[in-house]
Amino acid sequence: MPLQASSKPECITQLYKAKMPPKGCALLGLIGHPLDKSCSDRIHNAYCQTVGLPAYYGKASVTPNTLADFLEQAKVAGLTGLSVTMPLKEVILDYLDEIDPQAQSIGAVNTVLFKNGKAIGYNTDGIGAIKAIEQKLNQTLSGKRIVIIGAGGAAKAIAAESVKQGAHVTILNRTQAKAKQLATKLNCAYGPLTYLPEVLASGSDILVQATCVGMLRAHSLIPAPLLTSSTLVFDIIIQPAMTELLKNAQQQGCPILSGQAMWIHQALEQYKIWLGDTAVLDETALKSACQAIFNS
Numbered sequence: 650m651p652l653q654a655s656s657k658p659e660c661i662t663q664l665y666k667a668k669m670p671p672k673g674c675a676l677l678g679l680i681g682h683p684l685d686k687s688c689s690d691r692i693h694n695a696y697c698q699t700v701g702l703p704a705y706y707g708k709a710s711v712t713p714n715t716l717a718d719f720l721e722q723a724k725v726a727g728l729t730g731l732s733v734t735m736p737l738k739e740v741i742l743d744y745l746d747e748i749d750p751q752a753q754s755i756g757a758v759n760t761v762l763f764k765n766g767k768a769i770g771y772n773t774d775g776i777g778a779i780k781a782i783e784q785k786l787n788q789t790l791s792g793k794r795i796v797i798i799g800a801g802g803a804a805k806a807i808a809a810e811s812v813k814q815g816a817h818v819t820i821l822n823r824t825q826a827k828a829k830q831l832a833t834k835l836n837c838a839y840g841p842l843t844y845l846p847e848v849l850a851s852g853s854d855i856l857v858q859a860t861c862v863g864m865l866r867a868h869s870l871i872p873a874p875l876l877t878s879s880t881l882v883f884d885i886i887i888q889p890a891m892t893e894l895l896k897n898a899q900q901q902g903c904p905i906l907s908g909q910a911m912w913i914h915q916a917l918e919q920y921k922i923w924l925g926d927t928a929v930l931d932e933t934a935l936k937s938a939c940q941a942i943f944n945s
């Protein structure tokens with residue numbers, strides 16, 4: 650039976666609006682702002698329905714100003730967990746009761762678990778990216794040379810996890826100071842974006858495009874002639890799946906990986922955190938839900 654209107658805490662109304670979850674479902678959702686373009690609620694719900702997981706996923710527009718209230722209400726309302734997106738991934742660290750050490754070292758949280766009245770923060774972006782890459786390569790990242798373009802939240806998570814897995818990481822960013830800050834923390838190489846030709850010429854196993862460039866228009870920061878077929882090219886952009894960079898890379902004969910693969914793996918990691926042993930982890934079903942909705 651759906652929740653009654655009179656018993657709805659504000660955070661529940663915000664998350665699920667008119668479409669209340671059936672009783673007994675684990676309450677999940679996405680917070681951030683703006684969320685109008687996000688279709689992750691539709692993907693998660695399609696997945697849960699397909700695999701018979703009693704969970705329901707909503708989305709609520711939450712800003713840094715409303716975050717503290719939302720989290721307090723969410724604890725009381727019995728939420729199981731949340732995904733966290735822009736602009737909250739870093740600011741949320743100040744409002745959590747506990748933070749997983751890897752999320753703390755990345756400095757960003759994309760997943761919250763509510764447990765025993767506490768809000769606990771995790772980051773599954775890095776591990777999601779690494780799992781997608783390792784699956785594509787059919788090898789671990791240990792000893793691989795990875796070049797990461799960007800030094801924002803996504804780049805931080807991927808770089809930290811890559812270093813943890815024993816890869817040799819080089820961070821290149823438009824603003825060199827940010828690359829330096831990140832590289833110093835992780836003890837890896839860095840430089841401005843203009844170093845890209847010489848870094849790629851010296852040989853790399855994996856090139857990760859971790860900026861938003863290519864999302865809104867067909868444009869790539871990496872000139873096609875720099876790409877060689879021995880390098881796996883991974884673009885974190887989710888939509889479009891085939892960015893300008895990936896099209897160029899494919900033409901150059903490179904193996905390619907889209908942000909959708911990372912999204913699927915980071916979401917599977919979230920289900921493990923939220924639902925533990927009761928999680929259903931069906932990569933094929935999540936991939937189908939993802940493709941059906943992104944391509945619709």
Ligand code: ATR
Pocket residue numbers: 798799800801802803804822823824827859860861862870
């Ligand atoms: P996210 O948290 O999603 O990773 P972010 O923190 O805003 O996003 O970081 C965006 C990254 O994309 C940054 O590395 C940014 O470079 P700067 O540090 O120089 O700002 C990079 N970026 C964004 N637009 C860019 C552009 N047009 N050219 C090169 N780099 C760009």
